[in-house]
Amino acid sequence: PKGCDYFAAKGDCDADVHCVWDAAASTCKDRVCAQFRDERCCDKDPICKWDATTAPAVCSQKKCPAIQKQPKCDEQSDCMWNSTTNKCVDLDCSKFPDMCPCNQHDKCYWKPGAGFAGTGACVAIEFGECPTLDIVLVLDGSGSMSAKFGNHPHGFDALMEMMRDWIETLPLNGEDASVGIKSKKDNGGVRVGIVQFSGWNNWRSEARKTPGGKGSGGRLTGKLQQLEDDVDWHEDNYMGDGTMIEEGLTMAADMFHASPVDGRQRVLFIFTDGQI
Numbered sequence: 001p002k003g004c005d006y007f008a009a010k011g012d013c014d015a016d017v018h019c020v021w022d023a024a025a026s027t028c029k030d031r032v033c034a035q036f037r038d039e040r041c042c043d044k045d046p047i048c049k050w051d052a053t054t055a056p057a058v059c060s061q062k063k064c065p066a067i068q069k070q071p072k073c074d075e076q077s078d079c080m081w082n083s084t085t086n087k088c089v090d091l092d093c094s095k096f097p098d099m100c101p102c103n104q105h106d107k108c109y110w111k112p113g114a115g116f117a118g119t120g121a122c123v124a125i126e127f128g129e130c131p132t133l134d135i136v137l138v139l140d141g142s143g144s145m146s147a148k149f150g151n152h153p154h155g156f157d158a159l160m161e162m163m164r165d166w167i168e169t170l171p172l173n174g175e176d177a178s179v180g181i182k183s184k185k186d187n188g189g190v191r192v193g194i195v196q197f198s199g200w201n202n203w204r205s206e207a208r209k210t211p212g213g214k215g216s217g218g219r220l221t222g223k224l225q226q227l228e229d230d231v232d233w234h235e236d237n238y239m240g241d242g243t244m245i246e247e248g249l250t251m252a253a254d255m256f257h258a259s260p261v262d263g264r265q266r267v268l269f270i271f272t273d274g275q276i
Helices: 008-012 038-046 070-074 099-103 155-169 177-182 223-235 246-257
Strands: 019-022 027-030 049-051 059-061 079-082 087-090 108-111 121-124 133-140 192-200 204-208 266-271
Touching: 008 019, 038 059, 038 155, 038 223, 049 177, 049 246, 059 223, 070 079, 070 087, 099 108, 099 121, 133 155, 133 246, 155 223, 192 223, 192 246, 204 246
Parallel strands: 133 192, 133 266
Antiparallel strands: 019 027, 049 059, 079 087, 108 121, 192 204
């Protein structure tokens, strides 16, 4: 594809979502982060974020890292100042260890009794009343999921993009998948597992989870990096056959059985374009 400097006119420059017109220099330049043409590479850069609200989607610079001064950063309700790096970063309520700084942000909520010590934890306000959860996502990996979905040319890839965005918002408890049944039973956090199902030759149900040595190893985890690796693995190992859910549900049940029962609630989400 042509680079942004190819466009000599503002109208042509503005028509390309990867470009921005520099009025002072009268030239067309690459947007910051626009060099990343897929979501996976985009989200690995800490200052970039995949924007699926445009068609086609584009990698754009996050608002908070672009702010250079603390007063300006403090004015933004979805940003926070990192005093260690002296940089403006996206708001992360879990970084506030005490009730007072937590409650200074209208998007954060101090949850009494949560946290590993049971003394309370700061969470995003939309998760303030959530109990301690284990969540298993059961994903339809059938061939029909490759069809166009909205502005996205591939439905399963679109689902994976949504998963990446969603897990970043969750109040994960930070536990490694290896903790398993020794998990803190009621720490106010979330663990997530992922299963993909399909069917061989439209008559035998099959399911997949991340293999050992990759991501969570097919287990419940509260670590963001392990979940991101799980999503990448499922995107790379899309099954693409029939819609048969039996083995997917069995695998999900096995994940739950490796979790403590007392003080935790279990939630199963099924994502499919078929009928259950």
